[in-house]
Amino acid sequence: MTRPTLQGHLDGWSQGDDLRRDVASAVLALAAAGIRISELLAAGPLAGALATVRGHHADGDSQKELDVIADDLVREALAAAPVALLGSEEADEAVTLAPAGTLAVAVDPLDGSSNIDSNMSVGTIFSILPFVGADSLLQPGSAQLAAGFLLYGPQTALVLTVGAGTQVFTLDRATGAFLLSEARAFVVPETAEYAINGSNLRHWDGAIRSYVDDCQAGTEGPRGKDFNTRWVASMVADVYRILVRGGVYLYPGDARGGYAQGRLRLVYEANPIAFLMEQAQGAATDGSRPILDLIPTHLHQRVPLVFGSRAEVERIARYHGGASAMPERSPLFGRRGLLRA
Structure with a gap:
């Protein structure tokens, strides 16, 4: 069975639409950063003291070594995408990346970082919005063009929506590509x-x-x-x-x-x-x-x-x-x- 790639899925979705192509570019950049973060996490202590506390945010939350590294990797990746404004949990204020960009992106570079040294799943969460000026990141969630997260666990997964259902992609380590593993995720309405x-x-x-x-x-x-x-x-x-x-x-x-x-x-x-x-x-x-x-x-x-x-x-x-x-x-x-x- 040949599974569609993330690249192919986004190419099909964005065809003929400039803004969608920009969104696709940002998602692919985030996916590339996620692969690098997942490699560091897979190495665990062999990659260094990733759980070392580097400092604290203004509200007292601790900032770990890997929080800072993940933030740098995300920022570097998005610098090549049409992202005008980037807001991160790791920075007090949003920063300008590409002044002519069409998008604003908000990220939590490493959600769950308190679990880094306990070998538990953590992730990267992102929200992509249209750039409409300095307050672009303060639009309601209903304005999002795309959103998702990368999960770094036994599998590295990318969960994504571009407003056409929720898809799950799984990283194929052999090829370095994210392959579609769930075309239409569905949350059952009842639960115990x-x-x-x-x-x-x-x-x-x-x-x-x-x-x-x-x-x-x-x-x-x-x-x-x-x-x-x-x-x-x-x-x-x-x-x-x-x-x-x-x-x-x-x-x-x-x-x-x-x-x-x-x-x-x-x-x-x-x-x-x-x-x-x-x-x-x-x-x-x-x-x-x-x-x-x-x-x-x-x-x-x-x-x-x-x-x-x-x-x-x-x-x-x-x-x-x-x-x-x-x-x-x-x-x-x-x-x-x-x-x-």
Whole structure:
């Protein structure tokens, strides 16, 4: 069986359209950078102390050695594409690459970098927008021309949408080409798996706590079925799992200092993942509002994020519907939930 290449797929999609050709050029540049990042990760400690902390961002998040290297590789690759503006998690402000370029690109060069030295999957997330001026990266997610991520795990995969469904490409090490492995990723609407960092339970608001309580009550609770918890602590790995077999991912805001709006970034994490999810028939919200409808106010804006199987994302939004819609938690109704399956 001969599988289409990423290059061939993009050539067919972009034929005859200048802006699409520019998008294709940027995607191929990101894929090339991803191959180099995956090679470093595959070498592990043989490539050096990649998990060494180099510094900290303004908000206190640590910056690892490989964060910096990945950022450099992405920037170098995109310098040859028609990208006018580049915003990165690793830089305080967006930078100009090609002043005559037609695109603005936002990236998280290495999502999940806290897992570098534990041999777990990490990735590169990207969002591609039309360049419309200095505030191009502050367009709503609905304006995205393309989005995706590279996953560096047992396989190196590129998950991509250009607004025509969500495709998965797998790196063929023998040829150095990304080959199409899933032509139409589909997130099943129903699920019995949820992903959340349960250690923060005491900090959650009532809606999130009630939702998780109802899942954990299993067959005896209001959902009438047992749920499994899955949490990789590397968002791209959780996204990939949900694309393969369904599920829902929650990273809510909570009561900890600095976490009221969650910790994920709207422009280069939530928006591209939301676009991928919507194109795979899943859904993504900030708990109640569609992510793609939100208008960013600054490059590093944080946002709560819920995504995955559509029925479950919509159910969580209903849990956030206000006090009148919350489950009763008196002793008499201690096991009674908001909604029955």
